Amino acid sequence: MNSFNYKNGELYIEGLNIHSIAKEVRTPFYCYSFNHLKDQYNKLDQSITLGNYQICYAVKSNSNQSIIKTFSKLGSGADVVSIGELKRALEVGISPNKIVFSGVGKSLEEMQFAINNNILMFNIESISELRRLSDESIKLNTKSPVSLRINPDISAGGNEKISTGKAEDKFGIDWRGASESYDLAGSLPGIKIVGIDAHIGSQINDLEPFEKSFDRLSKITKSLRKKGHEINILDVGGGLGVKYHPDDRPLDIEGYGKLLSEKLGDLDCKIIIEPGRFLTANSAILVTKTLYIKNTDSNNFIIVDAAMNDFIRPTLYNAYHQVVSVKEGKKDTVLKYDIVGPVCESGDFFRKNIKMGSIEEGDLLAIKSVGAYGSVLSSNYNTRPSINEILVNNDQFEIIRDRVEVEEIIKRDKIPNWI
Numbered sequence: 001m002n003s004f005n006y007k008n009g010e011l012y013i014e015g016l017n018i019h020s021i022a023k024e025v026r027t028p029f030y031c032y033s034f035n036h037l038k039d040q041y042n043k044l045d046q047s048i049t050l051g052n053y054q055i056c057y058a059v060k061s062n063s064n065q066s067i068i069k070t071f072s073k074l075g076s077g078a079d080v081v082s083i084g085e086l087k088r089a090l091e092v093g094i095s096p097n098k099i100v101f102s103g104v105g106k107s108l109e110e111m112q113f114a115i116n117n118n119i120l121m122f123n124i125e126s127i128s129e130l131r132r133l134s135d136e137s138i139k140l141n142t143k144s145p146v147s148l149r150i151n152p153d154i155s156a157g158g159n160e161k162i163s164t165g166k167a168e169d170k171f172g173i174d175w176r177g178a179s180e181s182y183d184l185a186g187s188l189p190g191i192k193i194v195g196i197d198a199h200i201g202s203q204i205n206d207l208e209p210f211e212k213s214f215d216r217l218s219k220i221t222k223s224l225r226k227k228g229h230e231i232n233i234l235d236v237g238g239g240l241g242v243k244y245h246p247d248d249r250p251l252d253i254e255g256y257g258k259l260l261s262e263k264l265g266d267l268d269c270k271i272i273i274e275p276g277r278f279l280t281a282n283s284a285i286l287v288t289k290t291l292y293i294k295n296t297d298s299n300n301f302i303i304v305d306a307a308m309n310d311f312i313r314p315t316l317y318n319a320y321h322q323v324v325s326v327k328e329g330k331k332d333t334v335l336k337y338d339i340v341g342p343v344c345e346s347g348d349f350f351r352k353n354i355k356m357g358s359i360e361e362g363d364l365l366a367i368k369s370v371g372a373y374g375s376v377l378s379s380n381y382n383t384r385p386s387i388n389e390i391l392v393n394n395d396q397f398e399i400i401r402d403r404v405e406v407e408e409i410i411k412r413d414k415i416p417n418w419i
């Protein structure tokens with residue numbers, strides 16, 4: 001479903017004209033399509049033909065509670081990586097037995113809270129973490145359900161900063177040492193082995209890395225079972241890729257569903273899938289206003305009111321995001337622009353050398369595909385406010401995150417009386 005379309009030369013999200021929203025909500029703001037979120041979830045859900053599976057939405061991609069709740073109402077559980085994400089998931093009513101806790105550095109406080117809330121399982125990433133969880137569980141008179149995250153040493157993902165499944169990455173336990181690690185886990189009094197887990201990276205548009213990872217997980221599961229370990233849950237992680245660039249070939253989602261069945265269907269496990277980006281990336285635009293046009297000998301700059309603190313993916317990953325004018329571009333005068341924000345960094349840009357119909361000061365632009373790893377990575381750098389997020393459902397919208405104004409941010413500083 002494409003929720004962003006031009007009608008009579010104006011950009012709409014679902015049934016709402018962006019200009020009309022911008023009259024009520026201060027720019028810049030994140031603007032999500034409720035029906036796109038639901039469609040993506042349903043598309044993935046329908047592609048999976050396994051008998052026993054659970055989609056656990058990777059909350060890190062977008063932790064707004066309205067987004068989590070949208071998926072939860074469709075049946076999703078949650079993959080969380082902090083006590084904060086866990087609290088958000090519980091707050092919107094996700095049942096603890098649909099929650100998995102991932103991440104390389106769980107603190108004691110996080111372990112205690114998750115144990116007390118009876119989550120489905122901990123995805124454990126190192127031997128030290130395994131021992132710590134065992135100790136903590138004994139203190140709380142219980143055994144914690146655990147899967148070990150196996151690092152399968154598979155290269156995947158478009159950018160080295162989002163590759164997580166190679167031997168040199170910080171994630172998981174080397175697959176070659178899986179057997180000994182499970183033997184140790186089985187001997188620890190506070191641990192109950194329930195599963196196995198891997199997550200090889202993000203924005204993966206080919207089936208091949210998934211196929212390799214599923215094969216490796218299947219083999220390891222069979223050999224662990226032979227040794228008597230009970231592996232009833234197999235968590236394949238997330239990483240499902242989407243289309244950012246018009247030329248991108250997105251992941252064949254039906255093919256992904258088939259692969260799950262072909263490679264893992266015979267194992268009689270509950271299969272957990274942890275998608276983030278696939279569900280949220282293309283659900284949103286960032287609406288921003290042109291403050292100034294600055295023409296120099298070498299460049300035409302569009303200086304907008306959004307900045308890298310609001311949306312850092314271009315700066316951080318050199319990520320490509322389409323940018324369009326909310327008023328359909330004038331085709332007669334096409335110019336090359338750099339679209340930049342007001343933050344005092346050369347890295348504060350959204351696009352360089354983009355060809356667009358001429359833009360005037362005051363024009364609204366939409367930065368596309370910002371729903372995943374967008375608002376969650378925002379900061380208050382340069383003492384800029386946290387901006388609104390809104391959710392559109394057909395011809396209505398609601399604010400789903402309030403702006404945090406600069407006065408509130410400034411108030412958090414404390415000044416000792418000896419300065």
Ligand SMILES: Cc1ncc(COP(=O)(O)O)c(C=O)c1O
Pocket residue numbers: 058060061079102103164199201202203237238239240274275276277278372
């Ligand atoms: C353990 C784990 N699961 C799931 C995800 C979600 O990945 P994606 O948004 O690419 O689906 C991540 C992302 O980093 C992750 O680390």
